Amino acid sequence: MVAPAIHTLGLSKRYGDVDALADLDLEVPQGEVLGYLGPNGAGKTTTIRLLLGLIRPTGGHAEIFGLDCRLQPVQAHRRLAYVAGEANLWPSLTGAETLHLLARVQGHLDPAYRDLLVERFGLDPSKKVRTYSKGNRQKVILIAALSARPDLLILDEPTSGLDPLMEQAFRHCIHEAKERGQTVFLSSHILSEVEALCDRVGILRAGHLVEMGTLAQMRHLSSLTVEATFEGSVPDLSRVPGVSAVQVAGPVVRCQVSGTVEPLLKVLAVSGVHEVLSREPSLEELFLAHYGSGDVVEPVPVHVD
Amino acid sequence: MSTDLAVPADLAVPALASAGRGAGRVVARTTAVKAVRSALVWGCVCGLYIASSALAYASTYTTAREREALAATFGANAGFNALIGPAHQIGTVGGFTAWRSLGVVGIVGGVWGLLTATRLLRGEEEAGRWELLLAGQTSRRGATGQAVAGLAAGWLTLWGVTAGISVAVGRAGGVGIGVGPALFLALAVAASAAVFLAVGALAAQLAPTRRQAAGCAAAVLGVSFALRMIADSGTGLDRLRWFTPLGWAEELRPLTAPRPLVLVPLAALVLVAAGLAIHLAGSRDVGASLIPDRPAARPRTRLLSGPTGLALRLTRGVAAGWVAATALGALLMGLIATSVGDSLSATAGDREAFAKLGYSGSGVEQYLAVTFLLVALLTALVAAGQLGAVRGEEAEGRLEHLLVRPVSRYRWLGGRLAVATGYLVATGLIAGLMSWAGVAGGGVGLGTLLAAGLNVVPPAVFVLGVGVLTFGTAPRAVAAVTYGLVAWSFLVQILGSAVTLSAWVLDTSLFHQMAAAPAAPVDLTAASVMVALGVAAAAAGAVAFRHRDLVGD
Numbered sequence: 078m079v080a081p082a083i084h085t086l087g088l089s090k091r092y093g094d095v096d097a098l099a100d101l102d103l104e105v106p107q108g109e110v111l112g113y114l115g116p117n118g119a120g121k122t123t124t125i126r127l128l129l130g131l132i133r134p135t136g137g138h139a140e141i142f143g144l145d146c147r148l149q150p151v152q153a154h155r156r157l158a159y160v161a162g163e164a165n166l167w168p169s170l171t172g173a174e175t176l177h178l179l180a181r182v183q184g185h186l187d188p189a190y191r192d193l194l195v196e197r198f199g200l201d202p203s204k205k206v207r208t209y210s211k212g213n214r215q216k217v218i219l220i221a222a223l224s225a226r227p228d229l230l231i232l233d234e235p236t237s238g239l240d241p242l243m244e245q246a247f248r249h250c251i252h253e254a255k256e257r258g259q260t261v262f263l264s265s266h267i268l269s270e271v272e273a274l275c276d277r278v279g280i281l282r283a284g285h286l287v288e289m290g291t292l293a294q295m296r297h298l299s300s301l302t303v304e305a306t307f308e309g310s311v312p313d314l315s316r317v318p319g320v321s322a323v324q325v326a327g328p329v330v331r332c333q334v335s336g337t338v339e340p341l342l343k344v345l346a347v348s349g350v351h352e353v354l355s356r357e358p359s360l361e362e363l364f365l366a367h368y369g370s371g372d373v374v375e376p377v378p379v380h381v382d
Numbered sequence: 383m384s385t386d387l388a389v390p391a392d393l394a395v396p397a398l399a400s401a402g403r404g405a406g407r408v409v410a411r412t413t414a415v416k417a418v419r420s421a422l423v424w425g426c427v428c429g430l431y432i433a434s435s436a437l438a439y440a441s442t443y444t445t446a447r448e449r450e451a452l453a454a455t456f457g458a459n460a461g462f463n464a465l466i467g468p469a470h471q472i473g474t475v476g477g478f479t480a481w482r483s484l485g486v487v488g489i490v491g492g493v494w495g496l497l498t499a500t501r502l503l504r505g506e507e508e509a510g511r512w513e514l515l516l517a518g519q520t521s522r523r524g525a526t527g528q529a530v531a532g533l534a535a536g537w538l539t540l541w542g543v544t545a546g547i548s549v550a551v552g553r554a555g556g557v558g559i560g561v562g563p564a565l566f567l568a569l570a571v572a573a574s575a576a577v578f579l580a581v582g583a584l585a586a587q588l589a590p591t592r593r594q595a596a597g598c599a600a601a602v603l604g605v606s607f608a609l610r611m612i613a614d615s616g617t618g619l620d621r622l623r624w625f626t627p628l629g630w631a632e633e634l635r636p637l638t639a640p641r642p643l644v645l646v647p648l649a650a651l652v653l654v655a656a657g658l659a660i661h662l663a664g665s666r667d668v669g670a671s672l673i674p675d676r677p678a679a680r681p682r683t684r685l686l687s688g689p690t691g692l693a694l695r696l697t698r699g700v701a702a703g704w705v706a707a708t709a710l711g712a713l714l715m716g717l718i719a720t721s722v723g724d725s726l727s728a729t730a731g732d733r734e735a736f737a738k739l740g741y742s743g744s745g746v747e748q749y750l751a752v753t754f755l756l757v758a759l760l761t762a763l764v765a766a767g768q769l770g771a772v773r774g775e776e777a778e779g780r781l782e783h784l785l786v787r788p789v790s791r792y793r794w795l796g797g798r799l800a801v802a803t804g805y806l807v808a809t810g811l812i813a814g815l816m817s818w819a820g821v822a823g824g825g826v827g828l829g830t831l832l833a834a835g836l837n838v839v840p841p842a843v844f845v846l847g848v849g850v851l852t853f854g855t856a857p858r859a860v861a862a863v864t865y866g867l868v869a870w871s872f873l874v875q876i877l878g879s880a881v882t883l884s885a886w887v888l889d890t891s892l893f894h895q896m897a898a899a900p901a902a903p904v905d906l907t908a909a910s911v912m913v914a915l916g917v918a919a920a921a922a923g924a925v926a927f928r929h930r931d932l933v934g935d
Contacts, residue, residue, distance in 0.1 A: 126932075129785075129786050130785075131782060131785060131786070131931070131932045132931035132932060133929065133930070133931055150785075150790070151788045151789070151790050152788075154786060154787055154788045154789075155788045157786075158786075158787075159786040161779070161782060161783075163779060165778050165779035165780050165782075166780065166783065167692075167696060167780055168591070169696070170686075170695075171678065171679050171681055173681040173683075174681045174682065174683060174686055177681065177683045177686050178683075178686040178687075178692060179783060179787070181686065181687045181688060182688060182689065182784060182787045182788070182789055183787045183788070184787075184788055201678075202681075203678040203679070203680070203681075204677055204678045205675075205676070205677060205678065205679060207590075207591075207675070208677045208678075218783070
């Protein structure tokens with residue numbers, strides 16, 4: 078049997094009375110790209126620091142490729158690379174020296190790929206770290222981790238400080254990693270990034286994993302947003318089966334539909350509807366639904382004839 | 383766990399509070415808060431040292447005869463004069479207290495001043511906090527002016543606390559120092575703190591990093607001390623005293639023959655250095671420095687093959703500075719030793735008094751034994767500094783980049799400690815070698831002086847061990863515990879060399895446990911015990927570190 082890349086059972090961390098992470102059961106099979114979502118303070122970084130053995134769990138345990146994160150950190154670390162959200166590096170070393178050091182400490186490295194990444198991210202490695210902006214320091218640790226070609230990449234908000242072009246370069250790298258069969262654990266609060274890259278998504282809230290699944294599964298469970306514009310009078314849609322959260326603004330009605338849309342379409346068809354817009358919930362809406370604030374994003378047009 | 387902005391809570395609040403009251407004195411206030419906080423602690427240290435000197439003298443030397451004997455022994459002793467300054471009227475409580483306090487507390491105050499100023503000016507700027515505070519509020523020059531005002535508040539606190547304790551102890555039975563003289567004593571003692579706060583503020587404008595700024599200011603202190611030492615060694619170079627601020631502080635002569643006029647050059651130096659710092663601040667960008675910082679460099683990767691090589695690469699600059707300072711100091715001590723040693727051995731009274739302190743051997747050896755105490759202090763400070771760097775790697779989040787790779791915590795910590803121990807041995811050996819070069823045929827052999835150099839290593843190893851234990855169990859207290867231990871040991875040892883302290887108190891000084899080499903044979907038993915305890919503490923600390931969470935600042 079192939080050991081999963083990440084496996085945790087009841088993993089918990091308490092700080093005083095606060096549950097930074099409570100009873101996390103997580104399994105990430107090899108080759109998967111997992112998005113790990115949550116607002117600041119939800120426990121994303123705590124999870125990662127537990128996986129890396131930087132902090133001790135107060136309960137449960139965690140394994141990486143079947144290796145205990147607490148007891149066999151060195152063996153586990155041979156197979157992974159990590160990118161922190163905050164790149165505090167040695168200010169007196171240059172970028173090139175830092176990359177050299179981290180590669181030597183890591184033990185393995187693909188020099189050709191490193192050179193390609195340095196070029197792709199547009200990093201000037203001759204500069205001292207002290208003179209780098211936050212984004213440039215972030216590039217250094219990204220290049221160091223990616224060029225090691227590890228079996229598992231653990232990324233904690235890796236693109237903080239990167240400009241949109243670099244964000245694209247980063248996505249390209251993750252696609253490459255996926256093609257090579259590397260596993261990626263991507264903690265983020267940039268939802269479009271997770272939506273574009275990840276096979277599965279876990280949502281964390283106040284230390285608890287509240288949702289876990291593919292985006293398709295999550296969407297299936299939640300409702301569709303429909304916005305209809307009428308030519309004449311606006312019909313009452315609130316009694317239509319499956320329809321909820323009806324908002325009327327002049328000739329425009331906006332509502333949520335769960336389950337089949339057929340009853341709603343039947344009503345609309347006889348009510349002089351001018352235009353119907355509908356869209357699946359974005360990851361953002363799924364995410365916000367878990368946090369109770371539901372600003373609905375503008376729907377995209379759908380033709381109904 | 384994630385800290386996006388490195389703004390401590392106590393900074394954020396005043397920044398907001400002042401926003402409504404127009405470009406406020408945010409920088410002045412935040413600097414003052416930090417400076418005052420540390421001045422309260424160090425003011426107590428200085429004050430208590432003065433108090434213990436006065437009280438111990440009053441209770442140890444109760445009769446006029448005893449006091450005369452003491453004056454005869456120490457009054458003309460070149461070793462002690464060089465180390466802590468010349469003695470004036472030490473047959474009186476006031477004379478003795480002033481003598482003991484000025485040299486020792488003056489140095490402590492100077493070190494406090496330069497570390498505080500560079501930390502609160504360049505350190506804050508380096509950490510990026512100034513950019514947040516400044517954002518549109520005031521000019522760079524204005525901000526530096528405010529910061530200097532904050533430092534002034536810190537100095538006033540240092541003086542105030544020291545003065546308060548001095549006045550209180552002056553009223554104690556048998557001491558009898560008036561309020562005015564006590565205030566002037568505190569002023570003289572705190573004078574070097576003011577000078578080196580200003581020098582530190584100036585260095586913070588010149589150097590691009592806190593560490594380099596502190597190094598520059600420390601070099602000024604080192605030169606000032608060396609000049610003062612030569613001047614006070616009885617080698618006929620007394621005039622050199624007027625070329626060093628530490629000499630000026632001596633010439634204030636508190637409690638014996640006060641000369642308030644000497645405050646003029648001291649005040650002038652402080653004003654000029656602080657004014658220059660403010661002026662220079664306005665003619666550079668935030669984060670920039672006047673000593674150019676090369677933004678790029680050719681990669682030098684020879685050492686960068688693992689965590690231990692990295693430790694060497696990161697610390698070698700500072701360590702080289704310490705070793706060079708020790709080498710120069712030792713050479714100087716050696717050169718002075720030959721000229722003063724002979725006069726020292728001439729009087730029988732000296733020999734007898736020194737024998738009581740465990741000092742035997744020739745006059746040169748006795749003089750060197752006193753000055754090797756200074757080497758022991760420097761070496762122990764190297765140990766404390768190395769542990770500060772170890773903790774800094776963890777606190778500032780750089781350690782993670784190593785520990786998330788296949789590097790065990792033992793391997794990382796072991797490498798750091800091996801490098802640190804190497805520096806300790808190097809410092810001791812270079813001190814032995816250079817003092818031998820300085821003595822040059824003064825009748826003390828190379829072997830004896832190398833042994834005296836190695837003799838200072840065990841106390842430093844003990845400091846290292848206690849520091850690792852603290853690092854494993856209470857990482858945020860590393861600096862306080864290690865520097866506290868070194869300062870305590872040195873103060874007790876200096877005080878205990880003249881007055882009777884209880885054996886229990888004396889035994890808590892690491893330097894008391896160390897034999898007075900080269901004036902006494904190296905005590906291998908005591909040295910072994912200190913090393914063994916240090917190693918045991920370090921091992922326990924390493925195990926504790928292996929099993930704890932990494933913690934930031």
